[in-house]
Amino acid sequence: MTATRGLEGIVAAESKISSIIDDTLTYVGYDIDDLTENATFEEVVYLLWHTRLPKADELAELTKALAENAEVPQAIFDQFKSYPLQTVHPMAALRSAVSLLGVYDEEADDMSPEANYRKAIRLQAKIATVVTGFSRIRKGLEPIAPKPELGYAANFLYMLHGKEPAPIEVEAFNKALVLHADHELNASTFTARVCVATLSDIYSGITSAIGALKGPLHGGANEQVMKMLSEIGSIENVESYIQNKLDNKEKIMGFGHRVYRKGDPRAKHLRVMSEKLTKLTGKPELYEMSVKIHDMIVGQKGLPANVDFFSASVYDSLGIEHDLFTPIFAVSRTSGWIAHILEQYANNRLIRPRAEYIGPGMQKYVPIDER
Ligand SMILES: CC(=O)SCCNC(=O)CCNC(=O)[C@H](O)C(C)(C)COP(=O)(O)OP(=O)(O)OC[C@H]1O[C@@H](n2cnc3c(N)ncnc32)[C@H](O)[C@@H]1OP(=O)(O)O
Numbered sequence: 121m122t123a124t125r126g127l128e129g130i131v132a133a134e135s136k137i138s139s140i141i142d143d144t145l146t147y148v149g150y151d152i153d154d155l156t157e158n159a160t161f162e163e164v165v166y167l168l169w170h171t172r173l174p175k176a177d178e179l180a181e182l183t184k185a186l187a188e189n190a191e192v193p194q195a196i197f198d199q200f201k202s203y204p205l206q207t208v209h210p211m212a213a214l215r216s217a218v219s220l221l222g223v224y225d226e227e228a229d230d231m232s233p234e235a236n237y238r239k240a241i242r243l244q245a246k247i248a249t250v251v252t253g254f255s256r257i258r259k260g261l262e263p264i265a266p267k268p269e270l271g272y273a274a275n276f277l278y279m280l281h282g283k284e285p286a287p288i289e290v291e292a293f294n295k296a297l298v299l300h301a302d303h304e305l306n307a308s309t310f311t312a313r314v315c316v317a318t319l320s321d322i323y324s325g326i327t328s329a330i331g332a333l334k335g336p337l338h339g340g341a342n343e344q345v346m347k348m349l350s351e352i353g354s355i356e357n358v359e360s361y362i363q364n365k366l367d368n369k370e371k372i373m374g375f376g377h378r379v380y381r382k383g384d385p386r387a388k389h390l391r392v393m394s395e396k397l398t399k400l401t402g403k404p405e406l407y408e409m410s411v412k413i414h415d416m417i418v419g420q421k422g423l424p425a426n427v428d429f430f431s432a433s434v435y436d437s438l439g440i441e442h443d444l445f446t447p448i449f450a451v452s453r454t455s456g457w458i459a460h461i462l463e464q465y466a467n468n469r470l471i472r473p474r475a476e477y478i479g480p481g482m483q484k485y486v487p488i489d490e491r
């Protein structure tokens with residue numbers, strides 16, 4: 121038995137949800153470029169959960185259900201208020217809150233497909249309220265109740281900022297949500313599938329997935345990209361900062377990918393949005409610095425940008441706090457995690473690989489006073 125490090129290239133599940141073939145990403149056979157230009161996030165949620173696009177009445181029903189289920193138990197916010205709010209990372213708060221949502225869901229352990237679908241809607245609806253509520257509570261503000269008449273993207277920005285977003289902001293945020301919704305068997309989705317393949321509940325699956333997304337080699341990279349841009353500060357500093365990191369063999373966050381070779385097809389959409397939005401907010405240098413970093417990394421390492429690179433300047437332009445970038449990734453990816461969880465339940469087998477043992481051979485127990 122020989123281990124494959126990082127399971128690279130191992131095909132570990134069959135799935136109808138999304139595919140990456142020759143650097144093209146599709147959700148249920150629809151090219152991500154097509155969906156990003158044309159679909160709302162709610163349509164994508166439906167697509168991922170039902171493996172087909174909704175008809176108008178089906179979309180209206182899902183949109184209404186997401187809006188109606190957006191409120192969270194007060195206990196979630198009370199719990200936040202008890203946290204060390206100056207230091208706790210929003211991903212830790214989110215991980216705990218999703219687990220707590222399960223505590224308050226009477227159907228948490230009902231494993232029927234109908235109950236699981238109801239929980240899917242509740243989770244997708246509430247996760248936006250949780251992230252925005254946490255952001256407000258730590259600033260000493262009260263959470264804002266969702267406005268059912270707004271769509272998912274607009275409602276998120278409304279609950280975060282307390283004012284209705286401009287159409288261009290809604291358009292950009294909707295695109296970002298569409299782009300992050302699913303991505304085949306990435307680390308957090310695999311984590312979710314491993315968890316629920318024991319027939320554990322959907323809240324456990326999403327809680328585990330949030331834990332996996334938090335790391336900087338995965339979703340946590342978008343916050344690190346912004347940290348890097350802030351540290352660099354101005355375009356004149358890009359070259360020395362990046363060269364220093366490369367010379368020290370440090371990784372540059374937002375570049376490289378396990379699956380893509382030529383490039384991540386999501387990055388170009390975020391790049392266009394970054395250029396547009398940074399100009400509008402009067403911070404074009406953020407985009408210009410990003411492009412200069414990009415050109416250096418592509419030029420010297422041949423590594424293209426991944427989804428996390430240009431999303432950083434897009435979210436910053438939308439006035440979003442930097443440590444909320446990864447929770448926002450989780451808000452969108454919850455749709456994909458849920459799709460994979462439901463697919464796993466529908467044709468389940470325990471996921472239990474083997475390890476190549478590389479420890480010592482057979483040993484004899486030695487009593488403690490003889491060691
Ligand atoms: C949503 C997402 O999860 S997208 C990914 C987000 N993560 C990041 O942006 C973090 C930075 N990137 C990385 O760490 C990696 O590219 C990963 C984790 C995404 C993919 O990793 P792997 O497929 O395991 O590649 P691995 O880490 O083995 O790298 C292969 C080689 O490329 C180099 N490399 C890979 N990514 C980078 C990078 N961002 N900066 C500099 N060098 C890099 C490695 O140092 C390694 O070089 P070596 O062979 O000389 O040692």
Ligand SMILES: O=C([O-])CC(=O)C(=O)O
Pocket residue numbers: 302303305306307338378379426427
């Ligand atoms: O697929 C991966 O390994 C990581 C990624 O880009 C994602 O989850 O969106």
